[in-house]
Amino acid sequence: MIYDREYETMPRDELEQLQIERLQTTLNRVYRNVAFYRHSFDERKINLEKIKYISDLKELPFTTKEDLIRSYPYDMFAVPLRDIVRIHSSSGTTGKSIAVGYTANDIRHWSSLVARLLTAGGIGEHDFVQISLNYNLFTGGLAYHYGAELLGASVIPASATSDIEKQIIFMKDFKTTALISTPSYALAIANALDDLKIHPDELYLKFGLFCAEPWSESMRTKIEEKLHLIATDNYGISEIMGAGVAGECQEKNGLHINEDHFIVEVIDPKTLTPLGTGEEGELVFTTLTKEGFPLIRYRTGDIASLIEGACPCGRTLVRMSRITGRSDEVMLVNGIKIYPSQIEEIFLKLTNRVPRYLIVLGKDQEKDTMEIMLEISGIEALDEMKNILHYRDRLQQALEAATGVQSKVLLVETDTIQRMETRSKIIDRRCE
Amino acid sequence: MLRIRNVVAGYGNLTVIRRASLHVKTGEIVTIIGGNGAGKTTLLGTIAGINQSREGEIFFDNHDITKLSSDKITSRGLSLVPEGRQVFSSMTVLENLEMGAFIRYRKGEKDEIISDIEKMYRLFPILESRKHQQAGTLSGGEQQMLAIARALMGRPKLLMLDEPSLGLAPIIVQQIFSIIKELRSFGNTILLVEQNAKAALNIADRGYVMETGHILLEGTSKELLENKDVQRAYLGKEYRRINE
Numbered sequence: 001m002i003y004d005r006e007y008e009t010m011p012r013d014e015l016e017q018l019q020i021e022r023l024q025t026t027l028n029r030v031y032r033n034v035a036f037y038r039h040s041f042d043e044r045k046i047n048l049e050k051i052k053y054i055s056d057l058k059e060l061p062f063t064t065k066e067d068l069i070r071s072y073p074y075d076m077f078a079v080p081l082r083d084i085v086r087i088h089s090s091s092g093t094t095g096k097s098i099a100v101g102y103t104a105n106d107i108r109h110w111s112s113l114v115a116r117l118l119t120a121g122g123i124g125e126h127d128f129v130q131i132s133l134n135y136n137l138f139t140g141g142l143a144y145h146y147g148a149e150l151l152g153a154s155v156i157p158a159s160a161t162s163d164i165e166k167q168i169i170f171m172k173d174f175k176t177t178a179l180i181s182t183p184s185y186a187l188a189i190a191n192a193l194d195d196l197k198i199h200p201d202e203l204y205l206k207f208g209l210f211c212a213e214p215w216s217e218s219m220r221t222k223i224e225e226k227l228h229l230i231a232t233d234n235y236g237i238s239e240i241m242g243a244g245v246a247g248e249c250q251e252k253n254g255l256h257i258n259e260d261h262f263i264v265e266v267i268d269p270k271t272l273t274p275l276g277t278g279e280e281g282e283l284v285f286t287t288l289t290k291e292g293f294p295l296i297r298y299r300t301g302d303i304a305s306l307i308e309g310a311c312p313c314g315r316t317l318v319r320m321s322r323i324t325g326r327s328d329e330v331m332l333v334n335g336i337k338i339y340p341s342q343i344e345e346i347f348l349k350l351t352n353r354v355p356r357y358l359i360v361l362g363k364d365q366e367k368d369t370m371e372i373m374l375e376i377s378g379i380e381a382l383d384e385m386k387n388i389l390h391y392r393d394r395l396q397q398a399l400e401a402a403t404g405v406q407s408k409v410l411l412v413e414t415d416t417i418q419r420m421e422t423r424s425k426i427i428d429r430r431c432e
Numbered sequence: 433m434l435r436i437r438n439v440v441a442g443y444g445n446l447t448v449i450r451r452a453s454l455h456v457k458t459g460e461i462v463t464i465i466g467g468n469g470a471g472k473t474t475l476l477g478t479i480a481g482i483n484q485s486r487e488g489e490i491f492f493d494n495h496d497i498t499k500l501s502s503d504k505i506t507s508r509g510l511s512l513v514p515e516g517r518q519v520f521s522s523m524t525v526l527e528n529l530e531m532g533a534f535i536r537y538r539k540g541e542k543d544e545i546i547s548d549i550e551k552m553y554r555l556f557p558i559l560e561s562r563k564h565q566q567a568g569t570l571s572g573g574e575q576q577m578l579a580i581a582r583a584l585m586g587r588p589k590l591l592m593l594d595e596p597s598l599g600l601a602p603i604i605v606q607q608i609f610s611i612i613k614e615l616r617s618f619g620n621t622i623l624l625v626e627q628n629a630k631a632a633l634n635i636a637d638r639g640y641v642m643e644t645g646h647i648l649l650e651g652t653s654k655e656l657l658e659n660k661d662v663q664r665a666y667l668g669k670e671y672r673r674i675n676e
Binding site for chain 1: 435440450453455646647650658
């Protein structure tokens with residue numbers, strides 16, 4: 001099933017015309033209404049009238065998370081505040097917030113885009129959709145709620161409660177046919193079913209849409225086997241809109257991006273040059289219809305690639321791969337965001353320097369594990385064994401206090417990490 | 433049906449259209465709204481070949497018509513009803529309608545033309561009762577109806593209307609707009625330029641908002657009617673709210 005056949009199966013030349021028209025109107029509006037963009041374009045002497053083709057986008061500067069943090073709360077809004085009907089915000093663990101405003105038209109578009117993804121994931125008006133995502137400043141819960149209602153489905157706003165058993169009771173009592181949650185939450189539900197000795201066939205689940213975390217094919221297989229449903233991947237980012245940016249169809253081979261509302265680019269995060277289809281890099285989005293909070297070339301920090309070729313489902317919208325990582329190395333550990341910078345701060349606090357270190361993420365049962373290897377050479381205080389053990393314990397405590405995640409600290413000899421020749425500070429073994 | 437990309441146009445040293453891209457699909461009613469001097473009339477004139485674009489491309493029915501003359505464009509099925517209802521005032525209503533089918537007459541479509549005139553009389557009954565009257569003696573609304581009917585006599589694939597509501601009483605505007613809406617059921621595709629944003633958006637499928645030679649907004653009529661900027665600038669909504 002396709003929710004919006006006209007746009008989702010639009011011939012590419014028509015789509016390109018639509019994108020150009022919408023890009024030009026968006027540029028005209030941000031130049032007129034958003035001081036940040038007006039200054040940014042004027043400073044670089046950019047003549048917006050020269051932006052004639054989608055490929056001309058590369059002449060424009062990027063928008064970064066830092067730009068949004070600096071503009072907090074309202075400086076990037078493109079309409080008067082009285083036109084805003086909703087505000088979402090994400091704060092992350094760095095403690096720096098961003099705020100995103102939506103007009104009534106934005107909410108309507110958003111709902112219809114989510115309805116597309118729900119349809120692509122197999123859900124229809126006769127389904128009972130249990131939304132086990134947080135309903136708050138985070139966009140997930142409300143986005144799927146509005147989209148599912150627009151679709152005409154029966155919505156169960158379960159939210160992501162810590163009481164998993166209650167979720168299962170809802171599923172049994174309300175005969176839930178579709179589950180929307182993070183993949184790790186779905187696995188937690190699956191494990192609870194095991195514990196409660198409930199066979200998945202006692203439930204009525206048919207479809208699951210999973211979002212807000214990177215996950216793997218093997219995790220998909222596990223969720224599908226344990227919950228007896230068809231699991232599809234969804235992608236959204238609150239700065240751009242939230243859920244509704246891209247989602248998988250029943251082919252389960254890449255996420256269709258709603259290109260009539262967003263232009264996607266993939267760039268090399270180091271050189272910032274655009275990459276071709278199939279090449280892995282950082283996703284960059286430009287909004288085409290947002291009224292309240294339009295963004296030009298927003299760097300998401302998410303690493304993925306675009307997939308070549310037509311999809312058998314009939315949609316002409318380009319597909320992207322799963323998110324394979326983050327360009328700024330933020331880690332999601334059991335749903336908690338952790339930046340390497342946070343860990344470095346703790347090193348600094350305890351020993352006044354940042355030693356050479358490596359974070360190894362793994363999986364134990366269904367839970368994420370975090371191990372931190374660090375080289376002890378050069379830390380004067382660690383000459384004696386008892387000091388070393390003391391340091392390790394203090395570090396483990398401090399890390400847990402700061403990040404909320406239990407980690408294991410592994411002290412290693414000089415040059416151990418250097419010899420491993422990893423470019424990144426993080427090794428993620430969770431998807432292996 | 434019509435696809436315009438990056439059109440820049442103006443008169444002499446004056447640039448009126450700074451960069452416009454838009455499209456009209458077969459069977460659609462699309463409106464361009466905007467204030468005085470936004471460039472709407474210039475844009476229609478540029479599409480119709482009355483003035484030449486300096487940059488950009490205009491495709492009609494998959495043919496590049498950017499550099500074609502206005503008569504060549506008309507004969508391809510693109511017809512413009514200009515602002516100010518320019519009817520032949522010393523000719524009768526009937527003669528005006530016949531003039532509208534002049535190209536077809538030369539092609540020998542005489543019988544079809546006669547039946548089309550009957551069709552016009554059904555669409556605009558007032559024109560039948562005035563058929564032997566000189567066009568110059570008609571009221572403003574009747575002249576506008578005649579201008580539209582005359583353009584329809586050429587059986588255009590795309591009909592472009594420039595400010596059909598200009599200078600007409602509200603009741604007449606309503607009549608004309610309900611006829612424009614009806615034209616769609618005859619299979620006509622329409623590009624409508626209007627300052628009367630509310631009337632235009634009420635009958636159109638989609639719209640573009642123009643300001644100082646730029647297109648600022650694009651969307652379905654419903655979206656544009658719900659847009660607060662459009663409401664403030666063109667629908668007088670805030671004004672009413674303050675007064676209420």
